[in-house]
Amino acid sequence: MRVLHIGLLRFASAISWHAVMMAKALQERGHFCWVAGHPGSPLVALAAREGLQVPAALGFPELRPWNWGHVVGKLRRFLIDQRVDRLIVHTGSGHLEAHLARRGLGIPLVRVRADARVPRADLPHRWLYLHGCDRLVVSGAYMLDRHLAPIGISRERVSVLPPGIDLSETTWRPDAGRQQAREDIRHQYQIPGGVPLFGVIGRLSPVKGHQTLIEAAGRLAAEGRDFRLFIVGAEEEVTIEELRALGRRLGIEERLVFTGHVEDPLFYAAAFDFGVIPSLGSEAISRSALEFMAVGVPVVASLVGILPEVVSEDELLVPPGRPDSLAETLGRLLDDLPHAGRLGERAFRRVQRHFSLERLGEALEQLLEETPARPRAAQRAHAGTHE
Numbered sequence: 506m507r508v509l510h511i512g513l514l515r516f517a518s519a520i521s522w523h524a525v526m527m528a529k530a531l532q533e534r535g536h537f538c539w540v541a542g543h544p545g546s547p548l549v550a551l552a553a554r555e556g557l558q559v560p561a562a563l564g565f566p567e568l569r570p571w572n573w574g575h576v577v578g579k580l581r582r583f584l585i586d587q588r589v590d591r592l593i594v595h596t597g598s599g600h601l602e603a604h605l606a607r608r609g610l611g612i613p614l615v616r617v618r619a620d621a622r623v624p625r626a627d628l629p630h631r632w633l634y635l636h637g638c639d640r641l642v643v644s645g646a647y648m649l650d651r652h653l654a655p656i657g658i659s660r661e662r663v664s665v666l667p668p669g670i671d672l673s674e675t676t677w678r679p680d681a682g683r684q685q686a687r688e689d690i691r692h693q694y695q696i697p698g699g700v701p702l703f704g705v706i707g708r709l710s711p712v713k714g715h716q717t718l719i720e721a722a723g724r725l726a727a728e729g730r731d732f733r734l735f736i737v738g739a740e741e742e743v744t745i746e747e748l749r750a751l752g753r754r755l756g757i758e759e760r761l762v763f764t765g766h767v768e769d770p771l772f773y774a775a776a777f778d779f780g781v782i783p784s785l786g787s788e789a790i791s792r793s794a795l796e797f798m799a800v801g802v803p804v805v806a807s808l809v810g811i812l813p814e815v816v817s818e819d820e821l822l823v824p825p826g827r828p829d830s831l832a833e834t835l836g837r838l839l840d841d842l843p844h845a846g847r848l849g850e851r852a853f854r855r856v857q858r859h860f861s862l863e864r865l866g867e868a869l870e871q872l873l874e875e876t877p878a879r880p881r882a883a884q885r886a887h888a889g890t891h892e
Contacts, residue, residue, distance in 0.1 A: 506536045506873060507588060511580075512548045512595040513565060519668075519790035520619045521548035523644065524595040526669050527617070528557050530866035539587075541565065568601060577605060584610060591873050593617060594638070613639040613876040617666070618648070621789035621810045626656040634658050640876045642666045644789050645811035664872055667814070668790045669865025672857065675771060675799035683801060686776040694762055696733050701839050704735030704762075705781045706770045706793050709743040714783030714807065719748060720828035721783075721835060723755030730839050732760060737773050739766035775800040779838050779845050782806040785825045791815055798856040803848035805834050817855065818848065 508531055512524040525548065528538040540552035541563035553559050563583055566572060584592065593615045594601060605614055616638035624630050634641055635658065642664045643649065649660050691698065707713055715736060722734045734757075736748060745763045752758040767773060770793075774780060780797035781804070782788070788810030795815065797804045806812040807825040816822060820837075823830045838845045858864075 506590045508536055508538050508591045508593060509589045510538060510540045510593045510595065512542045513601060514542065514546060514548050519792040520595060521551060522792050523619050523668050523790045524548060525551050525555055526862065526865060527869055529555050530669055530862040531869055532557065533862060534866045534870055581610060584612060591615060615640045615642060615876060617642045619644040619789045621787040623652050624656060631656055640664060644668055645814050647811060647814065666868055666872060667860060668795060669860050669862045670795040670799050670856065671862050672799055683775045686772055690776040701732045701778045701842060702735065703732065703777050703779050703781060704737055705783065706737040706774060708738050708741045710741050711743060712784065712786050714785045714825065715743060715748055716751060717826055717828050717831060718781055718783040719751050721832035723757050724828060724832035725836055726757045726760060730836065732839060733762055734760055735762045735773060737764045737767055737770055771796055771800060774802055777802050778842055779803045779805060782812060783831060784809050788812050795856060795860055798852035801849045801853040803845055803852050
C-alpha cells in the first residue's frame with residue numbers, strides 16, 4: 506500500500522510526532538509512506554530524521570481560501586503520478602479535508618484527529634466530521650463521549666487508534682542504561698547519592714501544570730522529604746524565572762533543577778525514579794507518558810485527556826490542579842522507591858504490549874484495508890495523458 510500523510514502543523518507537538526510514528530509503523534510493515542507538511546516545520550524535519558520520504562513537490566503554504574485550488578491541484582497530481590492508495594490527513598483546522606472532499610480525489614481520505622480541544626459544534630465542523638472524510642480516527646476512547654458525542658457524532662462512525670512509540674530507541678535504557686543515566690545526572694548537577702529524582706518533561710506552558718507540581722513539591726518539603734525536582738523543557742508561555750520565583754516563595758528553590766530545552770529528553774526520563782505529568786488539560790497523545798513508560802519509569806499523571814488510558818494505574822492518577830492530591834501520591838512513591846520501581850516495570854510491560862510501533866502498525870494497516878478503495882478512473886485518465 507502507498508500512503509501519503511499530510512500534517513499541517515507549524516510547531517513541535519505530540520500530534521506531529523504521532524503522525525510520524527504512524528507513517529513509520531506502516532513503513533516497517535512493508536508499505537511505502539510519504540510525509541508532507543509546511544516547509545521547515547518540525548513535522549517535516551522529524552519525518553526526514555526518521556528516514557521517511559518527504560516529497561519536495563508537496564511543500565504546503567499557509568492555507569487560505571484563495572490558494573486552496575492551487576494546493577489541491579498540486580496534491581491531485583502527486584496522488585495520480587505516484588499512484589497513492591490512501592491519504593491520511595492530520596490537522597486541527599479541517600480546511601484542507603473539507604476542500605478535498607468537495608473536489609473528490611478518487612482515493613480514500615482518512616482524517617486522524619489527535620487534538621485534545623473540544624471541536625466546535627457549528628454546521629461546518631459537523632459536516633467535516635460526518636461527511637468530510639471516509640474514515641474518522643481519534644487517538645483515545647475519551648474523545649468519543651467527551652468530544653464527538655456532544656456534536657452528534659456516534660461511536661459507530663469513529664475508529665480509535667491509540668498512539669505508538671518506537672521502542673528500538675528506548676529498550677536499552679532500563680537496567681544498566683538507567684543506572685548510567687542516574688550517575689551522569691547526579692554528577693552533572695552535583696546531587697548526592699540517595700536523593701530521589703523525579704520530574705516533568707515538556708514545554709513550559711500554563712496548561713502543563715508546572716505551578717501545581719511546584720506547589721506539591723513545597724508540601725513534600727514541608728513534610729521533611731528530600732528530593733530533586735527536574736523541570737525539563739523549553740520556555741513558551743511560562744518562563745523559568747516565573748517558576749523559580751514560585752519555588753523561592755515556597756522555600757524549595759535549591760530542590761528545583763531547570764534544564765531548559767534538551768536534545769535527549771529520554772536521557773533525563775531514564776534517570777528519574779518516577780515521572781510526573783501534572784497537566785491541567787490537553788494531552789491527546791501524551792508522548793511524555795509513553796517515553797517515561799518505555800524507559801521503565803512510572804508516571805504520576807492528571808486525570809485528563811488520554812492519560813488515564815495510557816497510564817492505567819489508579820494509584821498514579823490524580824485530579825488536575827490539586828497540589829494536595831498530587832503531593833500525597835508523590836509522597837507515597839518517595840516513601841517506597843522499591844514499589845515505584847515495580848510500577849515502572851509494569852509500565853514497561855504495558856507499553857510493549859499496547860503502544861509499540863508493531864501494535865500501531867497492525868491496527869493502522871487493518872483500518873486502512875477496511876476503508877474501501879474508490880475507482881481509479883481519474884488516475885487512469887490522467888496517466889493516459891503521459892503515455
